[in-house]
Amino acid sequence: EAQVTQNPRYLITVTGKKLTVTCSQNMNHEYMSWYRQDPGLGLRQIYYSMNVEVTDKGDVPEGYKVSRKEKRNFPLILESPSPNQTSLYFCASSLTGPYSYEQYFGPGTRLTVT
């Protein structure tokens, strides 16, 4: 079954404690991206990756890091989380890029930073 998985699904942490949210896809997709969803703001792109070892900033990259060492995985790293990073995070993948109509989203990770 084609899917994008994220872990953990829920996380409560404290300010400054480094964390990683994992994202994995099983469809051999080239393009992966991270979004955050906040009430009244919709979805905003954090980072995206066109392929292995190729990453680029989205609209709200500050405070986040990513890596793409393998095609299937695209972890999101918060080196020093702050309360304004409390949000719902979605990972997505698509076959060849944002122009592809074969797109899948993960189920989301709800992060609370106290």
Place this chain on the structure above:
Amino acid sequence: GEDVEQSLFLSVREGDSSVINCTYTDSSSTYLYWYKQEPGAGLQLLTYIFSNMDMKQDQRLTVLLNKKDKHLSLRIADTQTGDSAIYFCAEIKNRDDKIIFGKGTRLHILP
């Protein structure tokens, strides 16, 4: 404007048609998408339209595109309770690799 604009809420009676409107930002945007987000779930790509099209129909869904006004609409015929969700409009600006989302329209179905 610089944002993809959508109204935040829409209430429709079961069996009626729903029309969700969107204004996007770039008249040269090549791809325009509609996504559906059900409660507690991720987004699902519902349908899409290329900028060289005016209309696309897919079963109960009809997408209309007015490039002159940068206006996109999604019509859901015979709205059912399973259509209750948040619908996001999105564009890809010309020669860009990013998808720009609207804030989403919450569709509420009345019995």
